[in-house]
Each structure stands twice: as C-alpha cells, then as structure tokens.
Amino acid sequence: MIATRDAYGEALVDLGKENQNVVVLDADLSASTKTEKFKKAFPDRFFNVGIAEANLMGIAAGLALSGKTVFASTFAVFATGRAYDQIRQSIAYTKANVKVVASHAGLTVGPDGGSHQALEDIALMRAIPGMTVLVPCDGNETKDAVEAAAAYDGPVYIRLGREPVPFVLPEGTRFEIGKGIVLSPGVTREDLLSKVSDEPLFDVAFIACGVMVKAALEASEALSREGLKCLAADFASIKPLDEELLHAIARHSKAIVTAEEHNVIGGLGSAVCESVCSLHPVPVKRVGVKDVFGQSGEAPELLRAYGLTAGDLVSAAKEALKL
Amino acid sequence: MPLTSCGNQAREEDLSRTAGQVKDMAKVVRRHVIEMIGEAGSGHPGGSLSVTDILSVLYFGGVLRVDPKNPSWPERDRLVLSKGHSAPALYAVLAEKGFFDKGILPTLRKLGSPLQGHPDCRKTPGVDASTGSLGQGLSIAVGMALATRLDGRDSRVWAILGDGECEEGQVWEAAMAASHYKLGNLVAVVDHNGLQIDGPVAEVMSPEPISAKFQSFGFEVHVVDGHDVEGLLRLFTSLPRNGERPICVVADTIKGKGVGFMEGAVGWHGKAPKGEELVRALTELGKVNEQ
Numbered sequence: 001m002i003a004t005r006d007a008y009g010e011a012l013v014d015l016g017k018e019n020q021n022v023v024v025l026d027a028d029l030s031a032s033t034k035t036e037k038f039k040k041a042f043p044d045r046f047f048n049v050g051i052a053e054a055n056l057m058g059i060a061a062g063l064a065l066s067g068k069t070v071f072a073s074t075f076a077v078f079a080t081g082r083a084y085d086q087i088r089q090s091i092a093y094t095k096a097n098v099k100v101v102a103s104h105a106g107l108t109v110g111p112d113g114g115s116h117q118a119l120e121d122i123a124l125m126r127a128i129p130g131m132t133v134l135v136p137c138d139g140n141e142t143k144d145a146v147e148a149a150a151a152y153d154g155p156v157y158i159r160l161g162r163e164p165v166p167f168v169l170p171e172g173t174r175f176e177i178g179k180g181i182v183l184s185p186g187v188t189r190e191d192l193l194s195k196v197s198d199e200p201l202f203d204v205a206f207i208a209c210g211v212m213v214k215a216a217l218e219a220s221e222a223l224s225r226e227g228l229k230c231l232a233a234d235f236a237s238i239k240p241l242d243e244e245l246l247h248a249i250a251r252h253s254k255a256i257v258t259a260e261e262h263n264v265i266g267g268l269g270s271a272v273c274e275s276v277c278s279l280h281p282v283p284v285k286r287v288g289v290k291d292v293f294g295q296s297g298e299a300p301e302l303l304r305a306y307g308l309t310a311g312d313l314v315s316a317a318k319e320a321l322k323l
Numbered sequence: 324m325p326l327t328s329c330g331n332q333a334r335e336e337d338l339s340r341t342a343g344q345v346k347d348m349a350k351v352v353r354r355h356v357i358e359m360i361g362e363a364g365s366g367h368p369g370g371s372l373s374v375t376d377i378l379s380v381l382y383f384g385g386v387l388r389v390d391p392k393n394p395s396w397p398e399r400d401r402l403v404l405s406k407g408h409s410a411p412a413l414y415a416v417l418a419e420k421g422f423f424d425k426g427i428l429p430t431l432r433k434l435g436s437p438l439q440g441h442p443d444c445r446k447t448p449g450v451d452a453s454t455g456s457l458g459q460g461l462s463i464a465v466g467m468a469l470a471t472r473l474d475g476r477d478s479r480v481w482a483i484l485g486d487g488e489c490e491e492g493q494v495w496e497a498a499m500a501a502s503h504y505k506l507g508n509l510v511a512v513v514d515h516n517g518l519q520i521d522g523p524v525a526e527v528m529s530p531e532p533i534s535a536k537f538q539s540f541g542f543e544v545h546v547v548d549g550h551d552v553e554g555l556l557r558l559f560t561s562l563p564r565n566g567e568r569p570i571c572v573v574a575d576t577i578k579g580k581g582v583g584f585m586e587g588a589v590g591w592h593g594k595a596p597k598g599e600e601l602v603r604a605l606t607e608l609g610k611v612n613e614q
C-alpha cells in the first residue's frame with residue numbers, strides 16, 4: 001500500500017537525479033503533496049511560493065518558458081479551482097511545459113470535508129485545449145505517469161489521492177499516455193483490437209480510473225462468479241483517451257460501466273460517453289458522485305455513502321444490462 | 324579639462340543622439356498603432372499610446388539585449404507585456420526592430436494572423452509570454468527571472484503592467500515573491516496613466532499609492548515621466564543589471580499620448596478610430612520618413 005502522492009514524491013526525487021532541468025514548486029503544502037522529498041534532495045531547484053496558487057502557476061509558466069521542466073503542486077481544489085485562469089492562460093494557452101500535479105483529489109480526502117474534495121477538477125482540466133489529464137490508480141502507475149509527463153513536452157494535469165491504496169496493476173504493466181490498460185486475465189489489448197465476432201464477447205465492461213480501478217476489478221470478479229462475462233480496464237489517461245481500445249471494448253460489450261471518484265458530469269464517464277456514442281453506441285452507466293459536493297467522513301465511509309463501491313458497480317452493471 | 328567631464332560630455336551627446344533616434348521611432352510606432360487598430364476596426368489605442376515611449380526606449384535605446392534574427396536566444400533579455408491589450412505597440416516595435424516583416428502589421432486581429440489581439444508567444448517572434456488576462460505577467464516574469472538565476476545567465480526580465488492591472492491580487496503575490504527571492508534581475512514598469520476601462524483608477528478601485536506599495540513589498544522604486552525619452556533612457560541604462568532587489572519603475576504617462584482627442588480620454592481605451600477620426604489622428608501624428 002502506498003498513497004499516489006507518496007509515489008509522486010519518490011518519482012520526483014528519481015527524476016531530479018536524472019534531469020537537472022526539473023524544477024518543483026509548491027504552495028505551502030509540500031508536506032502533504034510530498035514535494036518535500038524533492039525539496040530535501042534538491043533544495044536549489046525547489047521553490048515554495050507560499051499560499052499563492054495563482055502566482056504558483058504563473059511562476060511555473062515563466063520557468064517553463066525559460067526551458068525548465070516544471071512540476072507545480074498543491075491540493076486539487078486549489079490548483080484547478082483557485083488557479084484555473086492561470087492554468088488556462090499562462091500555462092495551457094502558452095503550451096508551457098508545466099506539470100500540474102494535484103494531490104488530495106476526490107472524496108477520499110476525508111475529514112477535511114466538501115471544501116477540500118475536488119470533484120470537478122477532471123472536468124475543468126479536460127476542457128482546456130491541449131491539456132493532458134492523467135488519473136493513476138496506484139503507486140507504480142503514478143511513477144510511470146510522472147515519468148511519462150516529464151518526457152512529454154507540454155502541459156499535463158495529474159490527479160493524485162491522499163489515502164494509501166493497494167498496488168492494483170499486475171507487475172510489469174507499463175502506463176503510457178493515451179493508452180488504456182486491460183486488466184482482465186487472459187484478455188489483451190491486441191486481442192480486443194484484432195478480434196472480429198458477431199456476438200459480444202462481454203456482458204459488461206468496467207472502465208475506471210484512480211481509486212475506482214480496484215472496485216472495478218472486484219465488481220468484475222463478483223459478476224463473473226454469477227456467470228457473466230466481464231472486462232475491466234484502467235483508463236488512467238483520460239485525455240488523450242484511448243479511443244482505439246475504447247471502441248474495441250464498445251464493439252465487444254453489451255454494456256459499459258464507468259467508475260470514477262469525480263462528479264458524473266465532465267469526468268471519465270463523460271469522456272467515454274462522448275466518444276462511444278458516435279461510433280459504437282452501447283448502453284453506458286456512469287458511476288461517480290451525482291452532482292453534489294462532498295462532506296466530512298472517513299474515506300471508506302464516504303465511498304460507501306456516495307455509491308462508489310464494488311457493490312454499486314455490480315448494481316450499475318445489472319441496470320445497464322436491463323437497459 | 325579633466326578626463327571624466329570629457330567622458331560625461333561624450334556620454335551626454337551619445338544620450339541625446341540616441342534619444343533623438345528613439346523619438347523618431349516612437350513616432351513611427353504611434354502611427355503604426357493607429358493604422359493597425361484602424362484597419363482592424365477594434366483594439367486598444369489608449370494604453371498602446373501610453374506605453375509607446377517606454378517600449379521604444381527599451382528596444383531602440385539599446386536597453387534590451389535582444390537579437391531579432393534569433394528571437395529565442397537564451398541569453399536575451401525578456402519582456403513580458405503583462406498589460407497584453409497594448410499588443411499593437413509591442414508588435415509595431417518588434418516589426419521595426421526587425422523581428423518580423425512590417426508588412427504583416429495590417430493583419431492585426433485578422434483570421435490566421437500571427438498578430439493576435441493579445442500577445443501570443445507561440446505565434447509572434449519576439450513575444451516572450453502570452454498575456455491578455457490581466458494580473459499574470461509579473462508572475463511569469465518572476466519564473467523567468469528564477470530560471471535565469473538557476474542557469475547562471477545575466478539576462479534581465481522586464482514586465483510591463485497597467486495601473487488598473489495593479490488591482491489584481493496576483494500582482495502582489497508576484498511582487499512578494501520577487502522580493503522574497505531577491506530578484507535583482509527583474510524590472511517591473513507600471514504604465515501609470517491613471518485610467519482603466521470604467522473610469523479613473525482612483526475612482527474605480529484605487530491601488531494607490533502604487534510606488535509606496537512596491538517599495539513596501541521590497542522593490543527599489545523609481546518614479547519617472549513615462550514620455551520623457553531622455554529621462555527614461557538615463558534611468559533604464561543606469562539600473563543595475565543584477566542588484567540585490569527587484570526594481571519597479573512607476574512611469575507617469577498620459578493615456579492616448581500623441582493623439583490629442585484620445586489623450587486622457589477614458590472612451591479611447593478600447594475603441595478603434597474610424598473615418599474622420601482616423602484621418603485626424605494620423606494627421607496629428609504626422610508624416611514619417613520611412614528610412
């Protein structure tokens with residue numbers, strides 16, 4: 001178990017060793033976002049700008065326009081909410097090489113409550129032209145995502161969580177920007193892309209990101225035990241979306257269930273629907289937060305209270321199949 | 324006669340010769356500004372004309388270290404036009420400096436033009452930052468100044484702000500950071516024309532005293548007449564390239580400077596002169612001998 005934010009801190013230190021050009025910024029949350037690990041290792045390349053998120057993004061843009069690879073971190077609510085215009089204008093419009101890596105996204109922030117639980121950040125970032133949006137599900141995928149973001153020249157948003165999460169992806173799985181990952185044993189991406197069949201191969205396909213990937217796997221196993229044919233896939237790359245894989249999944253499935261720790265408006269579920277509806281229309285159920293703000297509570301309680309458990313995914317799948 | 328005063332005299336002659344050239348260029352730039360905005364049918368003449376002398380001194384007075392043939396030269400000085408709506412003045416200066424062909428100036432604000440309504444550093448050679456959403460440029464300049472220091476370059480970063488723009492909180496976040504990081508390679512110039520869109524800055528929401536604010540934020544502050552070319556030249560060339568503190572120059576200016584009916588007139592902030600107005604403005608700015 002490791003929180004994705006901890007994996008981020010470790011990945012930054014590795015990056016800092018390899019690449020002198022990496023600069024990291026934070027806004028008085030370095031102990032929480034884990035950029036403090038980089039700060040300790042490379043104090044000269046770390047800047048704490050204080051509680052000034054707009055300035056954080058502007059300084060990040062200026063450093064990037066001068067050739068630096070910049071990681072700018074704070075909580076997801078403050079990064080994408082307080083500094084939306086700075087991300088839009090100073091970073092994205094300029095195509096600046098800035099990676100906005102935001103921790104404490106979603107309900108699993110827990111007791112801090114609704115004011116601190118970003119549930120619309122994916123929607124905001126996804127709507128910005130040219131922005132890459134990544135939501136890794138575990139520590140290993142986070143490290144891959146950070147590395148991939150650093151190797152890519154342009155703005156990237158990476159969404160991380162507060163709570164420790166188990167390693168979900170099979171060993172040896174490599175994340176790539178723009179690629180989904182098929183998680184069901186015995187099924188590969190290549191199989192899905194090449195297979196031609198008249199009958200759907202799957203009753204239901206779960207497409208998830210972040211903490212919901214594990215729930216998707218559990219739901220898929222539960223339904224398989226009931227005799228349904230299921231597929232689970234991790235779509236950490238929300239933008240660019242792996243439309244090739246998505247359409248193959250849609251072609252081979254009776255229904256799709258999406259799962260995310262985000263508002264059902266504007267996140268992964270929306271991205272999937274927008275893409276699927278035009279090429280391979282298939283019933284889609286979006287599991288997410290139903291257009292409300294969060295509240296205080298412990299992370300697992302909140303996931304239950306807002307309908308984000310494996311059980312909720314199973315119910316959604318059954319409903320989808322009835323559609 | 325002692326050598327020093329001889330040197331001083333030579334320097335004075337040099338300065339007045341340079342000032343003369345800058346004034347000629349400023350006149351050319353003002354004409355371009357009016358022609359471009361007239362042709363576009365929209366744009367911001369007031370703030371473009373108030374900042375024209377400042378930009379002309381920077382680019383034609385030998386203050387900025389730039390190479391028009393190599394716009395992305397790493398050793399160059401950077402200029403962030405934070406008050407991005409004054410883009411026409413910057414474009415005219417850059418074209419006259421040789422960053423791109425003057426022939427494209429009339430394409431300002433037209434579909435497909437590299438000359439966007441507000442500066443776009445991905446489209447226009449010589450533009451160092453994309454601006455237009457007020458309040459962000461000083462932060463970008465702080466980032467550039469930090470990068471300059473990290474890379475051990477001695478280039479300098481200039482940011483040009485509006486006085487109304489100083490109502491944006493982010494300006495002060497950036498000012499705080501500039502002095503916290505002791506960015507002696509950063510100069511913020513405030514185009515202190517006293518007007519914004521809805522009226523006088525003092526009436527809409529006063530950020531005054533601006534110079535005292537920058538001072539209290541840790542800047543070395545200079546107040547100067549923003550249309551006194553000799554004064555600007557003298558000041559800009561005397562500023563330390565890399566001192567202990569960031570520098571702020573509050574340049575007192577007149578919005579619409581150079582076109583009588585636009586001077587000090589709030590209404591000419593963001594309106595294009597048409598027909599008779601265009602003719603009057605250009606007549607007043609006079610013929611320019613293209614060199």
Ligand SMILES: Cc1ncc(C[n+]2csc(CCOP(=O)(O)OP(=O)(O)O)c2C)c(N)n1
Nearest residue numbers: 370408455456457485486487488518519520
């Ligand atoms: C964030 C933001 N809010 C509003 C505007 C619209 N706007 C454009 S210019 C301007 C007034 C600027 O006044 P000032 O900074 O004094 O500039 P100047 O007088 O030099 O033209 C405003 C409000 C903007 N461009 N950006």
Ligand SMILES: [Mg+2]
Nearest residue numbers: 486487516518
């Ligand atoms: Mg003004």
